Amino acid sequence: MNSQQKLKVPLAAPFMMICSSPRHPAPTGLVVLVLCHCASLGALAGLGRELWRHPALGSGSVNESQLFLHATFPAGFLWGTGSSAFQTEGAWDEDGKGPSIWDTFTHSHTRYSGATANIASASYHHWEEDVAALKLLGVHHYAFSLSWPRLFPNGDALGPPNPAAVTHYNRLINQLRQEGIEPVVTLYHWDLPLALQEWHGGWLNDTLVDAFDHYAAFCFRTFGNRVRYWVTIHNPYLVAWQGYTTGLHAPGQMESPEATFTVAHNLIKVCFVLP
Numbered sequence: 601m602n603s604q605q606k607l608k609v610p611l612a613a614p615f616m617m618i619c620s621s622p623r624h625p626a627p628t629g630l631v632v633l634v635l636c637h638c639a640s641l642g643a644l645a646g647l648g649r650e651l652w653r654h655p656a657l658g659s660g661s662v663n664e665s666q667l668f669l670h671a672t673f674p675a676g677f678l679w680g681t682g683s684s685a686f687q688t689e690g691a692w693d694e695d696g697k698g699p700s701i702w703d704t705f706t707h708s709h710t711r712y713s714g715a716t717a718n719i720a721s722a723s724y725h726h727w728e729e730d731v732a733a734l735k736l737l738g739v740h741h742y743a744f745s746l747s748w749p750r751l752f753p754n755g756d757a758l759g760p761p762n763p764a765a766v767t768h769y770n771r772l773i774n775q776l777r778q779e780g781i782e783p784v785v786t787l788y789h790w791d792l793p794l795a796l797q798e799w800h801g802g803w804l805n806d807t808l809v810d811a812f813d814h815y816a817a818f819c820f821r822t823f824g825n826r827v828r829y830w831v832t833i834h835n836p837y838l839v840a841w842q843g844y845t846t847g848l849h850a851p852g853q854m855e856s857p858e859a860t861f862t863v864a865h866n867l868i869k870v871c872f873v874l875p
Contacts, residue, residue, distance in 0.1 A: 678782075680741030681734065684789035684834065686717050689747060691724035695764035698753025700791035701802065705850035724768065731775045741782045744772075745789035745834065746823075748815055755793030757814035766822060773826050785823065786831040787816055790839060790850065797851050803863040804844065804855070812870045836867040 686702050693699070706716040723730050734742055748755065750765040776783050792802060800807045816832075833839070840863040842849035845856075853859075 678741045678784070678829075680739045680743060680782075680784065681737065682743035682784070683723070684745045684786065684791075685747035685750070686720075686745075686789065686791040688721045688744075689724040689750070690718060690720040690722040692716075692718045694724070695768075696750075696753060696762040697747065697765065698749040698755075699794040700747070700749045701794055701797050701850040702791050704794055705852050709852060711848075727768070727772050728775065731772070731779060731781070734776075734781055735779045739781060741784055741829075742776055743784035743786065743831070745786035745791075745831075746819060747791055748788065749791060749793040749795075751818070752793065752815065753795070755796040755811060755815075757811070757818045761818065761822075769823060773823055777826055782829065783827050784829040784831065785819070785827045786834050787819060788812070788832065789834040790843075792851075802844075802851055802853075803839065803866050804859060806866050806869065809866055809869045816870070832871055833867055836864065839867060840864040 686700060691697065692703050746769060751761050752759065753762060773783050796802065796808060796811060802808065838849060840860045843851055844853045844863050845860045847854040
């Protein structure tokens with residue numbers, strides 16, 4: 601599908617903007633459309649339309665014009681694949697990596713019943729095979745996240761980084777570029793260093809705004825000469841709501857609704873202090 605082909609997606613599908621660092625501004629209209637939670641992905645083509653014709657009870661009436669957005673993909677739309685560090689890297693305690701809140705959450709939370717990301721898809725060890733697979737797919741952009749606790753085990757980016765982590769991400773970025781695949785790097789995909797949660801209370805404490813600023817500045821200095829596209833925080837809504845109010849996500853806290861706004865405010869603030 602090229603950039604001028606018709607786009608037809610459910611209007612209810614969520615999306616997010618891709619952010620860029622001030623040093624590497626993204627082109628106008630750069631939007632990555634993320635279709636998630638789509639039912640019956642393995643169903644026959646066209647069956648998904650029926651799901652949107654029959655909304656759940658209590659959702660209100662929906663007419664034909666509201667079911668789909670008919671438009672074209674904009675010029676410069678980035679097609680590719682994506683992943684995140686916690687969900688794919690594995691090697692959760694190897695080569696100097698510190699624990700994240702998601703490591704602790706999955707290790708101790710009964711909801712997961714032993715299902716952890718200790719190994720995951722082992723991309724930390726099989727990154728070369730991953731890049732080869734991306735080349736085979738013919739994609740030109742690959743979105744992935746850096747692991748804050750792998751780069752800085754205690755979360756303090758004013759101290760020395762974990763050299764093994766720097767080497768790993770340098771090799772991955774260099775190999776992607778060598779194969780003609782543009783890296784799209786997320787700074788934070790939920791895996792907060794556990795030390796920052798234990799010492800400061802996580803994102804409820806605005807101390808993390810400066811901590812994130814130092815971490816982001818390091819990443820820009822270290823990888824920015826080869827990374828054009830940066831995503832600041834992946835889905836901050838889920839970080840604030842599911843992490844600190846419902847407790848369904850790490851760190852698993854069930855605070856007052858006001859806590860959600862405190863966390864959200866601190867997450868928004870990091871966007872105004874980036875170098």
